[in-house]
Amino acid sequence: MDRNIFEDEHEMFRDAARSFYKNEVMPQGERWREQGIVDREAYLQAGEQGMLLMWADEQYGGAGVQDFRYEQILIEEMARYGEPGFFMTLHSRLVGPYIGELGTDEQKQRWLPKCISGEHILAVAITEAGAGSDVSGIRTKAEDKGDHYLLNGSKTFISNGILADLVIVVARTDTSRHGLSLFVVERGMDGFERGDNLKKMGLKSQDTAEMFFNDVKVPKENLLGEWNRGFYQLMHFLAEERLIGACQYLANAEAAFEVTLEYTQERKAFGQAIADFQNTRFKFADMRTQMDMAQAFIDRCVMDHNDGELSAEDAAKAKLFCSELEGRVTDECLQLHGGNGFMDEYPISRMYANARISRIYAGSSEIMREIIARSLGLDPRKKSKSV
Numbered sequence: 600m601d602r603n604i605f606e607d608e609h610e611m612f613r614d615a616a617r618s619f620y621k622n623e624v625m626p627q628g629e630r631w632r633e634q635g636i637v638d639r640e641a642y643l644q645a646g647e648q649g650m651l652l653m654w655a656d657e658q659y660g661g662a663g664v665q666d667f668r669y670e671q672i673l674i675e676e677m678a679r680y681g682e683p684g685f686f687m688t689l690h691s692r693l694v695g696p697y698i699g700e701l702g703t704d705e706q707k708q709r710w711l712p713k714c715i716s717g718e719h720i721l722a723v724a725i726t727e728a729g730a731g732s733d734v735s736g737i738r739t740k741a742e743d744k745g746d747h748y749l750l751n752g753s754k755t756f757i758s759n760g761i762l763a764d765l766v767i768v769v770a771r772t773d774t775s776r777h778g779l780s781l782f783v784v785e786r787g788m789d790g791f792e793r794g795d796n797l798k799k800m801g802l803k804s805q806d807t808a809e810m811f812f813n814d815v816k817v818p819k820e821n822l823l824g825e826w827n828r829g830f831y832q833l834m835h836f837l838a839e840e841r842l843i844g845a846c847q848y849l850a851n852a853e854a855a856f857e858v859t860l861e862y863t864q865e866r867k868a869f870g871q872a873i874a875d876f877q878n879t880r881f882k883f884a885d886m887r888t889q890m891d892m893a894q895a896f897i898d899r900c901v902m903d904h905n906d907g908e909l910s911a912e913d914a915a916k917a918k919l920f921c922s923e924l925e926g927r928v929t930d931e932c933l934q935l936h937g938g939n940g941f942m943d944e945y946p947i948s949r950m951y952a953n954a955r956i957s958r959i960y961a962g963s964s965e966i967m968r969e970i971i972a973r974s975l976g977l978d979p980r981k982k983s984k985s986v
């Protein structure tokens with residue numbers, strides 16, 4: 600189905616993004632996967648092209664572009680021609696806005712220009728060994744010591760964990776369930792250490808690491824947003840985070856579909872192309888139908904988001920459906936590749952492995968179902984309170 604949300608300037612930007620990924624990112628993929636991390640230079644190159652934190656004000660070096668469709672285009676082209684370890688969107692749209700929206704003028708002046716140029720790489724550290732889906736389990740704590748905050752604890756599974764220069768750390772600042780605050784911890788601060796780059800089943804070129812904070816003296820001017828309001832601040836960014844995920848997972852499914860369409864037309868068995876078996880044609884028909892339906896929903900969510908009207912439950916539906924769809928499509932596509940699909944040299948094998956995390960991070964499928972069910976008034980917590 601034709602998409603109708605893009606104007607000519609979006610299509611021009613798509614061409615520029617595509618050639619950037621094809622020329623600068625794609626050729627590095629194999630090496631990055633082997634080394635388990637992308638080169639820092641990739642961020643500098645993206646910065647030069649004006650592709651990082653495009654939403655940021657011109658006074659900080661940004662383009663002042665609030666239109667989410669540009670980020671959607673970057674995400675879509677990345678899925679086809681990029682390398683998932685180069686997590687530009689995490690830097691630009693998942694973490695950058697914490698500084699852009701919560702930062703003081705002084706903080707924005709201090710941090711944004713280097714994030715926009717790619718000199719500084721961003722990460723957000725929420726998850727701990729004992730706290731993933733349930734952030735109320737966060738134990739990393741920060742104490743107000745008068746002229747600084749003292750940070751102690753550890754985080755795990757942090758994307759860009761090795762590369763990051765600025766890490767937004769969520770820490771407990773009060774014993775109440777939601778008593779959390781956000782701090783910007785900078786590379787080189789005493790007591791801030793990272794673990795090894797964690798070995799994973801997929802996303803091999805993406806660095807994921809543990810972080811340790813031992814008596815880190817965080818300057819007062821590195822508190823981001825209001826003291827003890829961290830939980831609500833995190834919630835504020837979740838709808839966009841889930842929409843970003845949904846765009847990405849659907850684009851990954853599209854990329855898997857495309858490589859498989861090509862493969863099955865070339866590969867032969869029993870004297871005919873694999874694509875000519877009725878089973879194959881019906882699988883493609885099913886996948887195409889589901890992806891078109893999903894795309895229509897996502898594009899509507901993108902436009903709602905541009906208008907400031909994307910609801911938490913629609914974002915959750917988008918994330919839930921697209922991550923599950925990516926899982927189904929990459930699985931069907933691998934099956935249609937036969938044994939070759941299990942070989943690392945065939946992109947579908949990596950797409951299949953990479954897809955497995957989409958249903959878990961950025962809010963698992965189960966948490967998305969909780970949010971959607973609550974929006975239907977199905978909330979057992981409220982029932983038990985009224986009894």
Ligand SMILES: Cc1cc2nc3c(=O)[nH]c(=O)nc-3n(C[C@H](O)[C@H](O)[C@H](O)COP(=O)(O)OP(=O)(O)OC[C@H]3O[C@@H](n4cnc5c(N)ncnc54)[C@H](O)[C@@H]3O)c2cc1C
Pocket residue numbers: 722723724725726730731732733755756757758759799802807956959960961962963964965966969
């Ligand atoms: C590659 C990778 C990158 C990541 N990047 C980051 C990052 O940059 N920053 C960061 O802070 N974190 C990051 N994470 C962590 C990620 O966000 C968490 O793994 C995720 O939130 C799930 O938490 P958990 O692993 O503790 O699982 P758990 O919370 O222990 O969940 C285990 C299972 O129980 C289910 N479950 C939990 N609660 C409920 C419920 N109420 N109802 C029904 N089922 C439930 C879950 O859905 C899941 O199936 C990353 C993880 C990975 C693997």
